[in-house]
Amino acid sequence: MKRLKVNLKERSYDVVIGHGALNSLSDIVKKLDIGRDAFIVATPIIKALYGSRVRKQLKKAGCSCFFRLIPDSEKAKSVSICINILNELAAYDTKKRIFIVALGGGVTGDLAGFIASVYRRGIPYIQIPTTLLSQVDSAVGGKVAIDLSVGKNLIGSFYQPRVVVSDISLLKSLPDSEIKNGLAEVVKYGLISDAEFFTYLEENYVNILKSKPEVLEHTILKCSKLKALVVEKDERDNKDIRIALNCGHTIGHAIEAAGGYSKYTHGEAVALGMVIEAGLACILKKLNPKVRTRLEVLLGAIGLPTRIEGVDLDNIMTAQEHDKKIISGVNRFVLPVKIGGVRVFDSIPTSKVRTALSERM
Amino acid sequence: MKRLKVNLKERSYDVVIGHGALNSLSDIVKKLDIGRDAFIVATPIIKALYGSRVRKQLKKAGCSCFFRLIPDSEKAKSVSICINILNELAAYDTKKRIFIVALGGGVTGDLAGFIASVYRRGIPYIQIPTTLLSQVDSAVGGKVAIDLSVGKNLIGSFYQPRVVVSDISLLKSLPDSEIKNGLAEVVKYGLISDAEFFTYLEENYVNILKSKPEVLEHTILKCSKLKALVVEKDERDNKDIRIALNCGHTIGHAIEAAGGYSKYTHGEAVALGMVIEAGLACILKKLNPKVRTRLEVLLGAIGLPTRIEGVDLDNIMTAQEHDKKIISGVNRFVLPVKIGGVRVFDSIPTSKVRTALSERM
Numbered sequence: 218m219k220r221l222k223v224n225l226k227e228r229s230y231d232v233v234i235g236h237g238a239l240n241s242l243s244d245i246v247k248k249l250d251i252g253r254d255a256f257i258v259a260t261p262i263i264k265a266l267y268g269s270r271v272r273k274q275l276k277k278a279g280c281s282c283f284f285r286l287i288p289d290s291e292k293a294k295s296v297s298i299c300i301n302i303l304n305e306l307a308a309y310d311t312k313k314r315i316f317i318v319a320l321g322g323g324v325t326g327d328l329a330g331f332i333a334s335v336y337r338r339g340i341p342y343i344q345i346p347t348t349l350l351s352q353v354d355s356a357v358g359g360k361v362a363i364d365l366s367v368g369k370n371l372i373g374s375f376y377q378p379r380v381v382v383s384d385i386s387l388l389k390s391l392p393d394s395e396i397k398n399g400l401a402e403v404v405k406y407g408l409i410s411d412a413e414f415f416t417y418l419e420e421n422y423v424n425i426l427k428s429k430p431e432v433l434e435h436t437i438l439k440c441s442k443l444k445a446l447v448v449e450k451d452e453r454d455n456k457d458i459r460i461a462l463n464c465g466h467t468i469g470h471a472i473e474a475a476g477g478y479s480k481y482t483h484g485e486a487v488a489l490g491m492v493i494e495a496g497l498a499c500i501l502k503k504l505n506p507k508v509r510t511r512l513e514v515l516l517g518a519i520g521l522p523t524r525i526e527g528v529d530l531d532n533i534m535t536a537q538e539h540d541k542k543i544i545s546g547v548n549r550f551v552l553p554v555k556i557g558g559v560r561v562f563d564s565i566p567t568s569k570v571r572t573a574l575s576e577r578m
Numbered sequence: 579m580k581r582l583k584v585n586l587k588e589r590s591y592d593v594v595i596g597h598g599a600l601n602s603l604s605d606i607v608k609k610l611d612i613g614r615d616a617f618i619v620a621t622p623i624i625k626a627l628y629g630s631r632v633r634k635q636l637k638k639a640g641c642s643c644f645f646r647l648i649p650d651s652e653k654a655k656s657v658s659i660c661i662n663i664l665n666e667l668a669a670y671d672t673k674k675r676i677f678i679v680a681l682g683g684g685v686t687g688d689l690a691g692f693i694a695s696v697y698r699r700g701i702p703y704i705q706i707p708t709t710l711l712s713q714v715d716s717a718v719g720g721k722v723a724i725d726l727s728v729g730k731n732l733i734g735s736f737y738q739p740r741v742v743v744s745d746i747s748l749l750k751s752l753p754d755s756e757i758k759n760g761l762a763e764v765v766k767y768g769l770i771s772d773a774e775f776f777t778y779l780e781e782n783y784v785n786i787l788k789s790k791p792e793v794l795e796h797t798i799l800k801c802s803k804l805k806a807l808v809v810e811k812d813e814r815d816n817k818d819i820r821i822a823l824n825c826g827h828t829i830g831h832a833i834e835a836a837g838g839y840s841k842y843t844h845g846e847a848v849a850l851g852m853v854i855e856a857g858l859a860c861i862l863k864k865l866n867p868k869v870r871t872r873l874e875v876l877l878g879a880i881g882l883p884t885r886i887e888g889v890d891l892d893n894i895m896t897a898q899e900h901d902k903k904i905i906s907g908v909n910r911f912v913l914p915v916k917i918g919g920v921r922v923f924d925s926i927p928t929s930k931v932r933t934a935l936s937e938r939m
Contacts, residue, residue, distance in 0.1 A: 296661050300657050300661075303732070303733060304727070304728065307726050307728045307729060307732055308728065334735070335696065335733045335734060335735060336733060337732060337734070338723065338734040338735055338736055338815075339735075339736070360699070362699065365665055365668050366665070367665065367668045368668060371664070371668055371698060372697060373696060373698070373699040374695070374696060374699055374700075374735070375699055375700070453699075453700075454699075
């Protein structure tokens with residue numbers, strides 16, 4: 218089992234990574250001394266799979282447990298569900314010693330973390346990510362949010378968990394498509410900040426797809442470390458450092474939105490986003506086309522899409538122009554300039570963005 | 579005009595205090611460079627009184643203005659109004675250069691500040707407090723919140739404004755009752771942290787009631803300074819320092835709640851709370867009864883109540899036990915131990931709290 222510290226002064230916390238990490242939950246919660254009443258947010262499937270294990274651990278730590286089930290989709294991040302949960306939390310919170318457990322993937326973590334951030338101006342919460350995507354990405358870093366009808370993640374906070382417990386054995390129950398989904402973000406970490414890790418992925422992606430424990434553990438530890446380094450330098454995303462994590466996401470989000478959030482999964486859209494943004498960097502002569510090819514080959518080998526199908530170019534352009542990363546009416550992209558390095562570009566001509574997209578259609 | 583800096587590292591900001599301070603709004607906003615589209619939250623009365631002055635200043639700074647009117651009561655802090663405003667904000671925010679202006683009293687500041695804290699994980703906001711209570715207390719320090727039906731301020735954040743503009747000339751339009759309301763908090767600052775200021779208030783309260791500009795300016799500057807000192811040491815209220823500001827509020831909130839939020843104003847309830855908590859400190863032999871008498875005389879002279887009428891003792895006890903300052907089932911009080919000093923007391927026997935209350939009925 219590995220332990221990684223995210224250094225954020227009084228908001229510092231550990232990420233505990235390993236096969237069977239969940240078996241330490243009781244000791245972890247006892248040591249943290251974060252409360253006695255656990256309000257656990259999870260989907261019905263995740264509760265069925267891991268609910269009793271989590272409950273057993275928390276009981277051992279002397280905590281009461283209440284499971285709050287949420288829908289297994291982005292709909293869980295609606296304002297109405299959030300408000301309902303806040304009211305239930307207030308009703309359950311009779312002894313003022315409550316804490317929240319986000320047991321699930323990115324949607325669960327976002328919703329439960331946001332609730333923790335605003336209830337009584339912030340109560341403790343812990344993340345137990347159950348997908349590869351959330352273990353390598355969303356569980357670490359404290360970005361939490363819910364959706365407005367006009368756009369995703371429009372209401373949110375920067376609010377760090379008290380611990381992240383990434384148990385690799387939980388990934389066994391994931392369908393292959395979910396592993397691939399997570400791998401898109403994994404490749405992103407190599408692309409934006411670690412050439413050696415990118416090479417490791419080229420050599421080991423098959424073992425990740427096969428869920429080989431030591432390769433998974435190395436991968437999740439590596440991504441968590443890379444993310445922690447970025448978050449430590451720019452916790453609130455206002456120093457042009459954390460924005461590097463958006464590589465592939467500007468175009469990726471636009472593809473997701475233009476496809477009505479049903480045509481492509483988040484991971485698939487990010488894979489497409491990275492390939493197209495790499496293409497855009499090539500058009501701007503900021504990236505060697507050989508790098509784009511390496512990226513494309515790796516994503517393709519994993520089984521992620523590298524060409525857009527069934528989504529209209531104009532719709533993607535419109536969605537991209539509404540993206541929240543557009544500041545003061547000027548577009549902003551984080552583009553790869555080499556394997557392991559990105560740069561921020563402002564005001565890229567729309568025509569070049571369009572060309573980069575059409576190359577992949 | 580006076581300028582006071584609240585030192586909170588990258589979250590530091592100025593409090594600008596003076597007669598006509600609003601006339602500097604244009605320069606202040608330009609210098610801060612916080613955005614170009616002002617989303618101004620205000621009640622209809624406040625908009626009618628100061629809307630055009632604020633609009634003129636913001637236009638001069640090159641900003642567009644949108645006024646969002648809210649009810650003139652605690653109802654404005656409901657979840658449904660908050661969500662409606664967030665949706666309108668998202669619709670108005672087409673160029674991603676929006677900022678929020680809280681133009682009004684404590685309710686306006688709490689609501690508008692909370693919205694600023696969560697919209698896009700936090701956008702800039704400025705406080706223009708228009709009541710004595712908000713100028714001396716709520717506008718400084720970054721505690722913002724809205725209400726759930728089960729309790730006040732249950733959803734909130736710690737989120738600092740980018741500037742506070744306290745224009746003393748705005749207080750001219752306040753009814754006497756509102757000045758008295760604010761004076762309860764003013765007396766609290768003397769009681770908890772500054773014996774000299776307490777004496778100043780004993781000598782000058784009449785001039786405050788008469789809204790004498792130089793006395794008002796001194797008073798608001800002094801209270802803002804005392805609050806800033808506390809907030810600088812304990813921004814997130816987790817070090818047993820900021821809790822000093824709750825002196826008079828544990829009992830005060832219980833009296834407000836037991837009176838259905840209609841029997842006493844916040845200031846009146848805080849005045850009663852201070853007298854009763856001073857009485858409790860006397861019962862515990864932690865305070866010289868002469869100090870309680872000085873406090874009582876000053877509050878009475880101002881015209882604030884020092885005896886409870888028309889609220890049931892049992893209802894107050896019940897409300898007090900539900901107060902959110904009760905931690906892990908143990909009550910917690912901040913009691914005066916001298917003029918200019920308080921201490922935190924845990925687990926005070928219920929019978930003594932009851933005695934302190936009944937002495938004042």
